Amino acid sequence: MRRVAGLMLGLWVMQSLATGVVAHAAASGSGSGQKIAGSVKDALGRPVGDVSLVLQAADGKNVAQVKTNDHGRFEFHRIAPGLYAILANKSGFKTATAIVSVKPGAPAQLDLAMASEAALSVNVVAKRRSRSRSNINAETGGSVYSFSQKAIQQLPQGANTEMSQVLLQAPGVAQDSFGQIHIRGEHADVQYRINGVELPEGITSGFSQSFSPRFAQSISLLVGALPAQYGYQTAGVVQIQTKNGDEATGGDIDMYGGQRGTLEPSFEYGGTRGKLSYYATGFYLQDDRGLEPPTAGPVAIHDTTHQGNGFSYLSYLLNPTTKLSLISGFNVSNFEIPALPGQPQVFSLAGVPVFPSADITDSQLEENYYGVLALQGLITRDLDYQVEGFSRYSTLSFNPGPNGDLIFNGIASQIFRSDFANGLQGDLAYHGWAGHTIRSGFYFSGERAELDNHALVFPALDGAQTSDVPFQVIDNHAYTQWLYGVYVQDEWKPALLPKLTINYGVRFDLYDGLTRADQASPRAGAVYQLFEKTTIHAAYARYFTPPPLEAVSGADLNKFINTTNQPAVLKNDNIAPERAHYFDAGITQALPYGFSTGIDSYYKMSTDLLDEGQFGPTLIFTPFNYAKGRQYGVEFTNSLTRSALSAYANFAYGVAQGTKIVSDQFLFSPAELSYISSHYVFLDHDQTFTASAGIAYTLNGFVFSVDGVYGSGLRSGFANTGNLPFYIQVDAGVTKAVVLPRVGRVEARVAVINMGDDIYQIRNGSGIGVFAAQYGPRRALYGGLKWEIPWLHPAPPSAIQ
Numbered sequence: 001m002r003r004v005a006g007l008m009l010g011l012w013v014m015q016s017l018a019t020g021v022v023a024h025a026a027a028s029g030s031g032s033g034q035k036i037a038g039s040v041k042d043a044l045g046r047p048v049g050d051v052s053l054v055l056q057a058a059d060g061k062n063v064a065q066v067k068t069n070d071h072g073r074f075e076f077h078r079i080a081p082g083l084y085a086i087l088a089n090k091s092g093f094k095t096a097t098a099i100v101s102v103k104p105g106a107p108a109q110l111d112l113a114m115a116s117e118a119a120l121s122v123n124v125v126a127k128r129r130s131r132s133r134s135n136i137n138a139e140t141g142g143s144v145y146s147f148s149q150k151a152i153q154q155l156p157q158g159a160n161t162e163m164s165q166v167l168l169q170a171p172g173v174a175q176d177s178f179g180q181i182h183i184r185g186e187h188a189d190v191q192y193r194i195n196g197v198e199l200p201e202g203i204t205s206g207f208s209q210s211f212s213p214r215f216a217q218s219i220s221l222l223v224g225a226l227p228a229q230y231g232y233q234t235a236g237v238v239q240i241q242t243k244n245g246d247e248a249t250g251g252d253i254d255m256y257g258g259q260r261g262t263l264e265p266s267f268e269y270g271g272t273r274g275k276l277s278y279y280a281t282g283f284y285l286q287d288d289r290g291l292e293p294p295t296a297g298p299v300a301i302h303d304t305t306h307q308g309n310g311f312s313y314l315s316y317l318l319n320p321t322t323k324l325s326l327i328s329g330f331n332v333s334n335f336e337i338p339a340l341p342g343q344p345q346v347f348s349l350a351g352v353p354v355f356p357s358a359d360i361t362d363s364q365l366e367e368n369y370y371g372v373l374a375l376q377g378l379i380t381r382d383l384d385y386q387v388e389g390f391s392r393y394s395t396l397s398f399n400p401g402p403n404g405d406l407i408f409n410g411i412a413s414q415i416f417r418s419d420f421a422n423g424l425q426g427d428l429a430y431h432g433w434a435g436h437t438i439r440s441g442f443y444f445s446g447e448r449a450e451l452d453n454h455a456l457v458f459p460a461l462d463g464a465q466t467s468d469v470p471f472q473v474i475d476n477h478a479y480t481q482w483l484y485g486v487y488v489q490d491e492w493k494p495a496l497l498p499k500l501t502i503n504y505g506v507r508f509d510l511y512d513g514l515t516r517a518d519q520a521s522p523r524a525g526a527v528y529q530l531f532e533k534t535t536i537h538a539a540y541a542r543y544f545t546p547p548p549l550e551a552v553s554g555a556d557l558n559k560f561i562n563t564t565n566q567p568a569v570l571k572n573d574n575i576a577p578e579r580a581h582y583f584d585a586g587i588t589q590a591l592p593y594g595f596s597t598g599i600d601s602y603y604k605m606s607t608d609l610l611d612e613g614q615f616g617p618t619l620i621f622t623p624f625n626y627a628k629g630r631q632y633g634v635e636f637t638n639s640l641t642r643s644a645l646s647a648y649a650n651f652a653y654g655v656a657q658g659t660k661i662v663s664d665q666f667l668f669s670p671a672e673l674s675y676i677s678s679h680y681v682f683l684d685h686d687q688t689f690t691a692s693a694g695i696a697y698t699l700n701g702f703v704f705s706v707d708g709v710y711g712s713g714l715r716s717g718f719a720n721t722g723n724l725p726f727y728i729q730v731d732a733g734v735t736k737a738v739v740l741p742r743v744g745r746v747e748a749r750v751a752v753i754n755m756g757d758d759i760y761q762i763r764n765g766s767g768i769g770v771f772a773a774q775y776g777p778r779r780a781l782y783g784g785l786k787w788e789i790p791w792l793h794p795a796p797p798s799a800i801q
Helices: 002-017 019-027 122-136 149-153 163-167 402-409 670-678
Strands: 034-041 052-056 062-067 073-079 082-089 096-102 108-113 142-148 173-175 181-183 190-194 197-199 216-224 236-242 250-258 262-273 276-287 305-319 322-336 363-380 383-399 411-430 436-457 471-492 500-512 516-531 534-545 578-590 595-613 622-641 645-661 689-699 702-711 727-740 744-753 761-764 773-775 780-788
Touching: 034 082, 034 096, 052 073, 062 073, 082 108, 096 108, 142 149, 142 534, 142 578, 149 216, 163 181, 163 216, 163 236, 173 689, 173 702, 197 363, 197 383, 216 578, 262 780, 402 411, 500 534, 516 578, 578 622, 595 645, 645 670
Parallel strands: 034 108, 190 236
Antiparallel strands: 034 073, 052 062, 052 082, 082 096, 142 216, 173 181, 190 197, 216 236, 250 262, 250 780, 262 276, 276 305, 305 322, 322 363, 363 383, 383 411, 411 436, 436 471, 471 500, 500 516, 516 534, 534 578, 578 595, 595 622, 622 645, 645 689, 689 702, 702 727, 727 744, 744 780, 761 773
C-alpha cells in the first residue's frame, strides 16, 4: 500500500507540472484519445495471461480496466493525453505498477514484469501449459457458445445433467430421442474434443453418453464455417476443457436420485503430488425410464437402464515448458427396450399362438472405452506444440426377445458390432510474426469395424409367410478405413486495420474406406469490431465428411431373398462422403447492464448429403446419402450476466432438405424412393422453430434456476411431409450449500423435470428412418446431497500459518 500511495503522490506532482501541456493538447483537438498497448511477462520472460490491469488518473480514479489475453498482451483505448498509473494484479504474483505518459498523436507502449510471490511452482507452470493449448485452437469465423463450470452447476440438475441437455441451451440445437441432438439441421455429425484432442465417433454416441459434464471445467460449442484445423464432423465442435488436480483439489461424493427409480451416486477426486497432477470422477446410474418409451404414461414398460461411467486425467511436468498428460474414460450402459402393448400379431410362430406385445424383452448393451496420451510444450518462446496418440474401442450388442420380434416384425436379430480406432494428431502454433498466428497440423487414424448379424426369419414368397418355423441367416462383415488430414492456416490482424481479424487456410483430407475419396478444403473467415461493443463476422468453409464406418448397414440383400426380411427394393449402392459449401455471417452486440445479443445466419449446399435413420427394431442408426441437400437458417441469442443473476434466451429458424436417395436404397419403400427422386423433402430431424431459455438467481446462499426448451415438432408422415405438434418443457431447481461443524461443506439440491407435466411426442413412429413412437419425459422430482470430504480438501490460504 505504501508503494502504491507513493506512486500516486509522485504521479500527482508530475501531473500538476504537466497540466499546461495536457490542456494545450486537449485544446488541439486530440479528444478522440490514444491507445496504451503492451504486455505482461513473468520473471522468466514468459507471457502471463488473465492479469487484471487498472488504469488510474492522478486523482486516484479508475479510468479503465482490462485483462491480458493468453499471449500476455493488453490494450487500453480512447485514453486522453496525460500521465497515468497502471496497476497489474494476478493471484500468485506480486502487484506490478508503472507510470505511462500518453501524448497526442502517438500510442503509448508499455511492458510490465510480474514477480511471483514464490518460486515459479509446478502448479503455476502447469496452468501456463493448459492455457497454451488455447493458442493452438482457433474460432475465427464461427459462433461460440460457452458453458462455464458455474453455469453447469446452476442448471436444475447441476452436474447430473446429460451432456445433450447442456448443449440444448445453445441456439439451433434440437432434441431427439435416445439422447440425440441435432445442430443446425444435421443428423449427429458432432465432433467432440477433450483438451483440444479430437476423438473418433463411437458406435454408442447416439444412445448412451460417454462424456459427463461432471468432469468439465468448461464446455464450448463451436458452429458455423469452421477454421481449417477442424475436419470431418463439422455440424458442431464440442470442446471440453477438463478439470485437473491443480484446480479441482480435494474430493467429494454426491448422492442423487428420485422418481422413476432413479439412483445416481458419483464422486470426484483431484490433487497434486510434486510434478504430478491428477483428477478422477465417476458415476453409476439406475433409471426405470432409460429410453423415451412409445407409451405416454409416466411409468414405461420394460425400460430400466444401468450405466457406469468413469473419467481420469493425469499430467506430469517433464520440465517447466513441457507436460505429458493421459486422459482415459469409459461408459458401459445396458438398456431395456421399452415395449408397446396392444399391437396386432403380424406373423405366425410355431408353438406360440398368442404373444402380447407388452411382453417383448429386447435389450441393448453398449460399451465405450477411450484413451489419449498427449505431449504438450514450447519448442521456442513463440512456438507451441501438442502431439497426441488416441485410441477408442466401442461395442454394441442387441439381444432380441426372439418370440416377440418374430411374431411382430418377422425377424429377430442377434446383433454385435465393434469398432476399434487408433490414431495420431499433431498441432503447431507460431506467434513470432507480428500480427500473425500461424497454425498447422495433421490427423491420421485407422479404424476397424465388425458387423455381425445372426437373424431368425420366416420363409416367404412375394412377401407372404410360407412357414411358421423360422431359420437362421448369418450376415457378418468387417470393414477397415483410413483417414489422413493436414492443414495450415493463418490468423492475421492487419496493422492498418487493428479491429479486423482474418483467418484463412486450407486442409486436405484423404478417405480410404468403403470408397476412396479426397478433397482440398479452403476456409476463410473474418471478424471486425465495427464499434467498441459491436462485432460482425462472416466466413466460408468447404467441408468433407466421411460416412460413419461403425454405423454402415453392411447388409447382404441376397441372403434375405424369399424371407420375411426381404426388402421391397433390391438396390444397395455404396455410401459416399459428403461434400459441402458452407456460408456463415452474424453480428453480436454488447449492451449496458450485462446484456448481450446476437444474430447469426447460415447456408449450406451439399452433394451426397449424409443422413441416418432407424429402419428396424434394433436401436442402430444406418447412414445413407441424398444426392443433394440444402440447409439454411437464422439464430438469435441473448444473455444477461449480473452479480447474482444470469439469464439467456435463444430462438432459431431452420430448414434442412434433401433430394434423391443414392445409397442404401433398400431401406426405403418404392413409393418413397420415387417421390424423393423428384422432390426436395425435409430431413426427419428438421425442426422449423427451436427455442431455449433459462434464468439463475442467487439469494441468501440459495441458487434458484429455471430452464425451458421449445420445439415446433420434428418431421413425420410419408416422406416427412408432415410434422409433429409443438412442445414446451420447463425444468426448475434450487440448491443451497452449508458448512456443518465436523462434517464440512454439504450442498443440497432439488430439481423438478417437466414442471407442467406436459405430454408430448418427440416421434410418432412415422417419417423417414423412424421406427417407433417416443414420448418426452413426464414430471419427476429429484434430489441430491453433495459432501465435500473435509480431510481431502486443503485448508484455505487464510488458515495456513
